[in-house]
Amino acid sequence: MLSPFTVRAQQAADTLTLEQALDLATSRSFVVSAAQRELEAHDGSVRQAGAFRNPELAASVEDTRSATRTTTTTLNIPLELGGKRAARVNAAERARDLAQVELTNAKAQVRSSAIAAYFAVLAAQERSKLAGNSADLATSGAQAVSKRVAAGKVSPVDATRAQVDQANAQLELAEAQAELTTSRHALANLWGDAEPRFVRVAGDINVIPERAPLPELMGRLEEAPALLAARTEVERRKALVGVERSKATPDVTLSVGAKRDNELGRTQAIVGLSVPLPLFDRNQGAVYEASKRADKAEDEFQAARLRVLSELQTAAAQLSIARTSLQALQSTVLPAAQQAYDSASKGFEAGKFGFLDVIDAQRSLLQARARYLSTLSNAHQAATAIDRLLGR
Numbered sequence: 029m030l031s032p033f034t035v036r037a038q039q040a041a042d043t044l045t046l047e048q049a050l051d052l053a054t055s056r057s058f059v060v061s062a063a064q065r066e067l068e069a070h071d072g073s074v075r076q077a078g079a080f081r082n083p084e085l086a087a088s089v090e091d092t093r094s095a096t097r098t099t100t101t102t103l104n105i106p107l108e109l110g111g112k113r114a115a116r117v118n119a120a121e122r123a124r125d126l127a128q129v130e131l132t133n134a135k136a137q138v139r140s141s142a143i144a145a146y147f148a149v150l151a152a153q154e155r156s157k158l159a160g161n162s163a164d165l166a167t168s169g170a171q172a173v174s175k176r177v178a179a180g181k182v183s184p185v186d187a188t189r190a191q192v193d194q195a196n197a198q199l200e201l202a203e204a205q206a207e208l209t210t211s212r213h214a215l216a217n218l219w220g221d222a223e224p225r226f227v228r229v230a231g232d233i234n235v236i237p238e239r240a241p242l243p244e245l246m247g248r249l250e251e252a253p254a255l256l257a258a259r260t261e262v263e264r265r266k267a268l269v270g271v272e273r274s275k276a277t278p279d280v281t282l283s284v285g286a287k288r289d290n291e292l293g294r295t296q297a298i299v300g301l302s303v304p305l306p307l308f309d310r311n312q313g314a315v316y317e318a319s320k321r322a323d324k325a326e327d328e329f330q331a332a333r334l335r336v337l338s339e340l341q342t343a344a345a346q347l348s349i350a351r352t353s354l355q356a357l358q359s360t361v362l363p364a365a366q367q368a369y370d371s372a373s374k375g376f377e378a379g380k381f382g383f384l385d386v387i388d389a390q391r392s393l394l395q396a397r398a399r400y401l402s403t404l405s406n407a408h409q410a411a412t413a414i415d416r417l418l419g420r
Contacts, residue, residue, distance in 0.1 A: 044226035046146050049215065053142035054135055056219040063127070063134040070124035077120035078113065081106040086285075095290060102285030102298055110277025115270040122264035129260050132419065133253035138218070140416035145215040147408040150231045152208040154401055159197070159204035162394050166190070166197035169386060172376070193387055233404065236354050237411035242344045245414065252336050253419040258329040265322035272318040275311040278304040336417055343413040350407035357400045365389075365396040 054060055083105045090098040170190040177187045216224035239245065249255065283300035372389035375381035414420075 042227040044146075044229045046143070046229075046231065049142050049146045049218075049229070050139055052219040053138050057134075057138045058220075059134050060131070060138055063131040067124065067127040067131050070120070070127045074117065074120040074124055077116040080113070081108060086283075097290045099288045099290075100285065100298065101287075102283045102300070105282045105284070107280045107282055109279055110274040112271070112274040112277075112279070115267070115274040119264065119267035119271050122260065122267045126257065126260040126264055129253065129257045133257055136253050136416060136419040140412055142215070142218055143415070144409060144412045145211070145218060146229055147231070147405065147412070149208070149211045149215050149229045150233055151401055151405045151408075152204070152211040153228060154233045155398070156201070156204040156208045158394065158397050158401070159201040162390075163194070163197040163201045165390055166194040169390070170194045189387065233401070234358075236351055236404070237347065237407050238351070239344070239347060239411055239414050242341065245340060245344060245418065246337070248418050249333070249337060249340065251419060252340075252417055254332050254336050254417070255329070256419075258325070258332040262322065262325045262329050265318070265325040269315065269318040269322050272311055272314045276306065276315065278306050340414065340417050343410045343417065347407055347410035347414065350403050350410060353403045354400065354407060357396065357403065361396050362400060365393040369393040 083103055085101075085103055087099070087101045090100075170187070170193070173187050173190040177184050212224040212226075215229075216222075216226075281302045283298065283302070285298045287296045287298050288294075289296070369386075369389040369392070372381050372386045376386045
């Protein structure tokens with residue numbers, strides 16, 4: 029848990045790192061604190077389940093006259109049979125285990141959300157930067173075309189198209205800036221800030237996320253928080269079956285006390301035993317219900333396993349496809365698009381190419397960069413999904 033001073037220091041920084049974002053999200057998340065309180069509540073359930081039943085003190089008086097009065101006092105001690113107390117404790121402990129798994133799962137979910145939101149801000153920063161460069165290029169191109177139109181070297185139609193391209197670039201810049209603002213707010217909201225107290229996030233957008241191969245990831249499938257929770261729920265349901273079965277054995281009440289007869293002037297010891305007769309109700313309906321719910325929990329565990337496996341395979345495939353696309357974009361597409369734009373710009377300045385050629389080359393370059401950012405965002409989302417599923 030972070031100290032208030034550390035939290036304020038991190039929030040006051042202009043640049044937010046991923047580690048700081050994770051610390052803030054996990055330390056101030058109400059989802060995590062709620063799961064922690066649920067776990068603490070189950071500690072009380074375990075203590076209560078292990079408590080013995082209270083004895084009962086009973087007294088009765090026969091005859092109101094002092095000379096002939098008979099007073100009977102007994103202490104009734106309930107004796108639980110059939111392992112009821114042990115079964116209750118076992119069920120309460122399994123419920124606490126489930127709460128512990130849910131706490132771990134809540135932390136993993138919060139960290140996953142923080143990582144996804146963090147890289148969304150990082151990608152939005154790059155999109156805003158890219159849109160700004162596009163707007164600058166469009167502005168400089170429009171100015172260059174205006175000069176060539178004034179000199180009579182190109183048609184006024186080119187100037188109109190340059191102005192339209194400049195206006196579109198400005199709109200894209202405004203949209204990118206709005207997206208950046210929204211993503212910054214979404215990240216800050218994870219730790220309860222209505223307004224972000226950071227200016228930007230730190231990170232290298234060109235780093236391609238990498239995870240272990242799918243066979244190795246599948247080997248870690250049993251560590252998935254969702255499967256741990258489903259498996260623990262199966263154990264809890266089985267423990268509840270034990271609780272219901274223990275109720276089929278009737279409890280015994282032991283009575284010990286004394287009877288004072290004033291008329292005879294003597295006190296007699298009293299020992300009694302009462303046992304319910306399970307002739308009609310042997311708790312068979314509750315046992316059947318608990319058994320079927322245990323079977324249901326087992327089916328839900330198998331369904332959760334198939335669901336997590338499918339999601340893991342999908343995320344791994346998406347990451348693999350994104351990595352392949354990113355490598356192709358980095359090695360071939362982006363350098364070629366940049367070279368084409370540089371050549372078109374130099375050719376336009378030398379009078380060898382028209383402005384339309386420059387616009388087409390510029391549009392191709394910007395589209396390649398935008399595709400790169402989109403593919404990189406997909407890669408980070410897939411990697412985050414893998415981490416979320418495996419509780420990393």
